[in-house]
Amino acid sequence: MRLRGTRPTRRGLQVACDTAARLRPCGQSGLQGSVADLVPGPGRLLIDVRAAGVQVAESALFRGESFGWHQPSALPHVPGSEVAGDVIAVGSGVEEIWVGRRVVASLEGGGGYAELAVADAGAAHPVPDGLGYAVAVAMLTTGASALGVLPVAALTPDGTVFVMSAAGGMCALFVQAALRVGAKVVGAAGEEKTRLVSGLGADTVVDTPPTGGPKACAARSVSASSSTASGGFSRPPNGDGPIAVRTRCPCGRCGA
Template sequence: MAKNLMRAVQYSKYGGGVDGLKHVEVPIPSPKKDEVLIKIEAVGINPIDWKMQDGVARPFLPRKFPHVPGTDVAGEIVQVGSGVKSFKAGDKVVAVLGNGGALAEYALAKEASAVPRPPEVSALEAAALPIAGLAAHQSLTLHAGLKLDGSGPQVNVLITAASGGVGTYAVQLAKLANAHVTATCGARNMDLVRSLGADEVLDYKTPEGKALTSPSGRKYDIIIHCTTNIPWSTFQANLTSKGKVVDTTPGFGTLMSVAVKKITCSKKKLVPVFTDPKKENLDFLVKLVQAGKLKPVIDSKHPLDKAGEAWGKSIDGHATGKILVEP
């Protein structure tokens, strides 16, 4: 491989799944004034990555083809743009890439989207954090109003798909907020979810799990919904009078339900979440991991030359925690 080239994985059109991914050599990019060039040590795969390949944001994203997917990276800065003030070559960082580019040996990140990675936080742990951790954090704080220092009143929280990427973080963060947590997951992951702090765990395949019925008979003030295909009627039956469903995987059905609920003036709310990669939120999560208060759950790690395995595993939808790629 020539010195100025790097290995990368890309796709050239919408659709194709794993078969649409191609291993290529492309030029190592150069940072603009406000960018840093990162030598990537680990990449976190998110469902939005392959959903974009499927065309969920068509025709706006990807902005152009061929496209190197992925947004969540941890690594070492090797070059900084002329206007960068807060980082230098050699700094370890975790970052969210605004335009993709993660499935490669090097990637560009905006200075404003990167945060320092302390030595206590591994590259794998850091790469597992951004989008899933931010979705959980913003669902609980911005949309549900919980205080993660535990200073607020205790509320009853249900977290669906609690063994997934967002769910594993949501359970731990809700416990930091002093919530009583009921969680749903598959039978094989019930012990894991309990170990993360859940007070009650339901097997989602049982009648109680499908009905979201709390074993203690509690109604939920907040439901953090991390999966799909649960009807509003099931949520409604389990919510308190002013309960709220925070949907981390909103689709067309969610948006239509929000519109209907506004028309009917229901006090029970359905709130879609669109994750905002706020630097201060990401830094907060990194520091929680550093302090041992938040544990990224890693499903599997795959070398870059087998990125298709990671891609397919994410599409399959049964990962426990986060799927990672190591260049």
């Protein structure tokens, strides 16, 4: 549903109102609300949102819980830190050539779960022709994180890579990256996700027990001796054997 009285197409044109998903304090009804007068300031873009990303951290923030260094925002709040869509207006200092471009962008302070969003021009990236909005926004943070981790692995055609949580966003990219260089891939995932991992092309797929059980924690702990919150690679101490790729154990209790 669109509640805009005016559709902006050039610099400085105001929007009458914009529909957004707003988190409200308990006792206040309604998830959908209106945000008035979205205007791109200097160096910023106004984006007609076609797809918004959903991060693991945001799912915790929705419940009013902290996630790592992320803390819940004061309510009411429009969540959403990633969007893809069309630029429909620009602020001062931004070239008019941006208007009409398909872009993906990171947002500071949320605001992505709305029909319109404002982003810094420096945080926006053109979306290639043929790439859908949903795929583009899904790749924004996950893809960048994966690209940051992959050089550490130094993948080779004669290597074997063991990927935990292989159906997840980053780890699905790890599976594909390892296969692209010719390495053998063993992917572990829950029963309902093994078909996805097989579809990615993994040479072997391991069905792990349900998340949170002792066996699940044990299965994840064999892959590496250290990890980061966003995932990482590790090698055996002597440098031989398979490379392990893992993310933090989702049970949240064992510390793996």
